[in-house]
Amino acid sequence: MSHDFVLRGGIAVDAQHGERPLDLLIQDGRIAAHLVPGTPVGSGVPEVSAQGLHVFPGLIDAHIHFGFGEKITEYETETIYAAQGGFTTVLGYFLNNEDYTDVYRREQEYARTRAHVDYGFHFSVANEMHVRELAEYVNKYGVTSFKYFMNFKGEEGRYLGLDGTDDGYFYDLLAQAARLGDVKVVCHTENIEIVNRLRKRFQAEGRDTLKDWSASKPAFTEAENCVRAMMFAEHLNARIYIPHLSTRMALDEVRKWRQRYEHVYVETCPHYLTHDENADIGPLGKANPPFRSSDDVQAMWEGLNDGSIDVVASDHVPRKKSTKERPLWLASQGFPGTATILPVLLSEGYHKGRLSLARIAALLTQRPAEIFNLDPDKGSLQIGAHADLTLVDLNKVRTVKAEELGSYSDYSLYDGWDLKGWPVRTIVRGETVMQDGKIVGKPGYGQYLMRTLKSNQGKSQ
Secondary structure (H helix, E strand, O other): OOOOEEEEOOEEEEOOOEEEEOEEEEEOOEEEEEEOOOOOOOOOOOEEEOOOOEEEEOEEEEEEEOOOOOOOOHHHHHHHHHHHOOEEEEEEEEEOOOOHHHHHHHHHHHHOOOOOOEEEEEEEOOOHHHHHOHHHHHHHHOOOEEEEEOOOEOOOOHHHOOOOEOHHHHHHHHHHHHHHOOOEEEEEOOOHHHHHHHHHHHHHOOOOOHHHHHHOOOHHHHHHHHHHHHHHHHHHOOEEEEOOOOOHHHHHHHHHHHOOOOOEEEEEOOHHHHOEOOOOOHHHHOOOOOOEOHHHHHHHHHHHHHOOOOEEOOOEOOOOHHHOOOOHHHOOOOOOOHHHHHHHHHHHHHOOOOOOHHHHHHHHHHHHHHHOOOOOOOOOOOOOOEOOEEEEEEEEEEEOOHHHOOOOOOOOOOOOOEEEEEEEEEEEOOEEEEEOOEEOOOOOOOOEOOOOOHHHOOOOO
C-alpha cells in the first residue's frame, strides 16, 4: 500500500475527542488532514476503507522485555506479535550490569533488520557506572526512561549478575534524573526483606499454590515501597513511574500522594484485570507481582476508569511454556501479553460497561506517548503525527490461540478464551503491517525511536 491514501468511513477514537466519524488523509507516512466524511481529495489518491471499523491511534506497549526469547530473532517474532495485537510501537526493557553503550550497539544490530513495528528502549540501572553515564544514554541513544529495582538490595540481584544497591544509590539516581529534566525512573516497588522471610517460611511449610505465591508478597510490600519511592521523588523533584501496580492498597497510597506531588505515573497490566490468586492454572500464572485478590482486581478496573492509572502495558516475557512447567517456586515468572491487551480491554472493559473507548485510547496511546517522550509523533490522531493507526472491529469475536499470534512463546494466559473486539489492521507510518490476522509488512520496516526530553522533542530515526 502506498504511504499516501485516504482512510474512509471509519469512526475515529482518541482520548481528547472520543468517537467521531472522520476521514484521514495520509501523506508521506503522516496524518496530513482531517476530512469531513466523503470530502473529495485530489485524483489518483488511493482510498482505503475503514467502513464499520473504529480507528485508534497506533497502540503503544510501554513494557515488554527483550532478551528472554530467542535473543536475536525475537525482534521479529515479538514485533509480529505486537502487530497482531494492533500495536505500532513497543518499548523494551534491558537489565544488564555492563555499559549500555555496548548493549545499545548489539541490540540495534539485531533489531534494525528484523523489527516490524517501531521500537524504543528502557535501560535498567544497576551500578554506579549507569548513574554516571545517565546523561550520555539520554543524549546519545535517546533513552529517557530508566528502571530501578527497589528489591535488588544486597545479594538479591546476583542471580542476574547485578551489583547490590541501597537507598543511597536510589537517592543519587533520582537526583541525577531530576537534574536532567523530564527523565522517568521506573520503580519496581517491592520490599524484598519482608518477602524473603515469608518466602522461606512458606517453602519450609510446603506451600506451593498461586495463593501462597501471592501471600509471600503481600500488598503491604508493594504499597510501602510505593510510598518510599514517592517520598524520595518529591524530595528530589524527580519523575517516577510505577509499573505493574497490582493492589488496592498501593493504588490508594498513590491517590493520596498525588494530592501533594504530581510527577507520579502508574501502570497496570491486563492479567491484573482478569486473573486473581484463586486462578486454577498453577505455575503458568506465576508473575511478579503475583495475581492478587478479587478486590484488587476490582480496584484496578476502578483506577483505569477514574484516571488513577495512566497506562496499561503487558510486561510481556516471551519464554516457552516449558519454563513454567516446574514446581511453583522454581517456575519462571511472567508470560506473553502484548497481542491480547486490546481484546481484553474491549471484551472485559468496554463491552461490560467498565471503560469507554476514549479511556482505552488514553491508556494505550495518549498517556504512554506523553509519559515516555514519544509525542507528538506517536499517541494521537493529530495532524502531523505519524500515520500509526489501529483499525478495530468492536464486534469481532475470536478464540485466543497462541500459535496464531506469532510470538516465540508458545502459550497465552487467554488460550481458549473468546474475546470480543479485535484489531483487524495495523498501520505503521502509513504502511499496513498486519491485515486480517496476517502479517503483510516486511521485517526491518520498524524504526528505532530516538526519544528526547520535552524541552527538545526529537523525531524517530
